[in-house]
Amino acid sequence: MRRIFPGLFLISLFCAADSVAQETVALTLDQAVDYAIKNSAAARNARIDVEIQQAKNREVTGRTLPQINAQGKYQNYLDPMKTVLPGDFVGAPGTSVIIPFSVKHNANLGVTGSQLLFNGSLFVALQARDALMEMARNNAVMKEEDVRVQVIKAYRALVIAQRQFEVLKSSIAVVRKGNADLQATYQAGLVEKLEVDRNSVQLNNLESDSINTANGIEVASQLLKYNMGMEVNTPIVLVDSNLDGPVADADKLLLRDLPYENRTQFNVLKSALRLQEYDLKRYRFEGLPTLTLTGNAGYNYSAAQFDALVRARYLTSSFYLFQLDIPIFDGWQRRSRVKQAKLNVEKAANDLENARIGIDFQTKSAKIALTAALQTLESRRRNEQLARSVYDLTNKKYAAGVGSNQDVILAQGDWLNAQNNYFIALKSLLDAETDLQKSLGLLSK
Template sequence: MRLTTKFSLFGVLLTCLLAGRVSAQEVLEFTLEESVQYALENNADAKNALLETFASKASVGEQVAQGLPQINGSFDFTKNVSIPVMFLPNEGPFADPDNPSDVLPVQFGVNYQSGITVTVNQMIFDGSYFVGLKAARTYRQLSEFDKEKTENDVIENVKKAFFTVLVNKERQELAEANLARIDTLLQETTALYEEGFAEKIEVSRVKVQYNNIRTELDKINAATEISKQLLKVQMGLPIEYEISVTESLRDLNQPQQIQELLDNPGYRRVEMDQLQTNWELVKLDLKNNTVQYLPSLNANFTYQRNGAGQEFNTVWDSENWFTGAFVGLTLNVPIFDGLAKAKRIQQNRIQLQQIENQMDMLDDNIEVERFQARTNLQNNLKTLDVQRENMELATEVYEISRIKYSEGVGSNLEVVEADSDLVEAEINYYSALYDALISKVDLEKALGILR
């Protein structure tokens, strides 16, 4: 990757981070490989897929943490504004002869009380925990496959956008050459007309052709800029950057590489890995619902210190604080849940069958997709050869018409028509070239080698 200024790419990116904008004069040059690599690091979808893998790793740690001791502490302080009253019978040893009532009001409590508590819970056995731990690791694997699928989509879009820029770039160069050629013809015909060796209609014919090519060049220029903008979007490159592609179509499409691609049998597709991992997740969910019929056992320990006092400052006196500690086991035994677990298990089994059907269908679709992509590429290559030959023939016809006209044995109309046929042949050639390039990317995707 290079810059047309003296700044390195790292320097430009650093400037962008610091200043938020770059100078319009700085142009970044990319090869196809550099474009793909940049997109894998900066495309929004690619970055989100990478972040999702980090989240899945964290989910594994979260699941592991559920099997570790759970420790909680608490502190409370209470001011009893109005201490609750309880009543005792006014008789026996509690009798108050000075109280005419048959009950005695008694307050059980103090003005201030406080406490510090630490509780520890430790899971001893819970079948769902171990299944959940394996499911978290499987989900992490699924996030890796999702990341790979996202990267494949990014690579596909970048390649197609890059090829579009290259095709438009070559169309632009050819259209400029066509414009220069017809401009020369227009000048020569105009000079002949001014000297009386040509008619006005001959000048008009060439002028019409000149205007048509000029209009076509404007369209190509606009398409080139649009394709560059689309490439920047696919790469995740800020729009304010100027971009230039440095490779040619010939460099990226060697005949030997095309033949190797056509002979490649293909590899396992990541879409199949995604479905297989989803199947494993549903299988684990089925196992999780099954183990919920088993009891769970947890140990718990509580340590607390409680204090009280009639005055605020006496609450904190050490003689008013006392210790309590408790150790216990909790065994939870599921008895009846209204068949909820049984229905969830039934749903899991149906989901497994659905995913198996999807895998069979995907396997067939992949084979069809590979056959179709390989056939399309072969047909597009044949069409490209035909259009290349047509363009060469149209060029030859134009040159002969041009020579005949310059020697006075041909007409101006023949030259204009030959030029028009040549322009049409060039348009057809680049259209066929674009189709061949896109079908090449489609075959790489179908074969699972889109890198």
């Protein structure tokens, strides 16, 4: 059993040497959350989605601006199309001549511009830009909320695991000292070997538990860094190790109640409803005429020889036109799209109403869970204090020679079990508090 801790010591030295080149990062809870918002993949992708939506909106705006294109074209008739004409056209009556429609080499340069003057669907798309941006931003906020919840829970879980490990180390130190005293007493022939073995068994169990807890701390640390988007080999130190503040504020949270608009999920569904209404309006406006202005100007060159093309006399051309497209009958396609859009609006309204009910349910459930967690934590705290009192009294009786070592071992085991139950209840309370904060919309910024 004595070889266990030297082995852990060597592992710790190896890990320390491996990370010596990396600077340890000290993190408060707020710093961990801020780091995650900036670096986690989910939060970064959510911000990218906002930028993508901005680009899409600029694309829609671009459709309202003039569209200008330049074109250059060269055409070589390897065998021009021909026609047969009477010779009278060329002063040879009674004969026929073959005349090509075009000379061999042709080129033209031109510029075409168009301006959309009115289009019902585009008009609605312009109106929907703000709603689309609001939707993208709300989705980003919702992603960030999820990141905050994950980081807060992981941070506090790591703090609790570290506190558990400190308790185990203290208990091991006490048991190891008692074991050394028992060994000396046994060597003097004052106690039986059975008591020494019992104490050794307890020490072995505690050391085994400490190894498992140390492994749990490492896993919890990796989980926290993963949720933060931090390199997992970066050494970190948690600064906010005192959890009394969140525990003291938990009961105050039960009195909070905020409007639905504080919930990001509700705002996302509101934006979705607005977008469905714009979609319905867009299909209705498809029945309106579309008016477009188009203009063109260009140069045309023709020559029988290619080298003469650049010296050939050019011909100019230009025009502009107004084009009015009036939809008359499309086989009731637009009517079907309008009906689908109406049903989608109805579905979105149902989702929004269901979100109200769901938020009420989530908030009520979270408050019930937090209330139960507060009661459980208080019960576990009293039980831990009582178990510690029993252990202290049993230890004093044993030191005075009126108790047995077996009673001390049992009392210490009960105390450690009570401490473990307290830490479990503490984590449940902190998780319930975080869930209620999210349900109330307190984690959105």
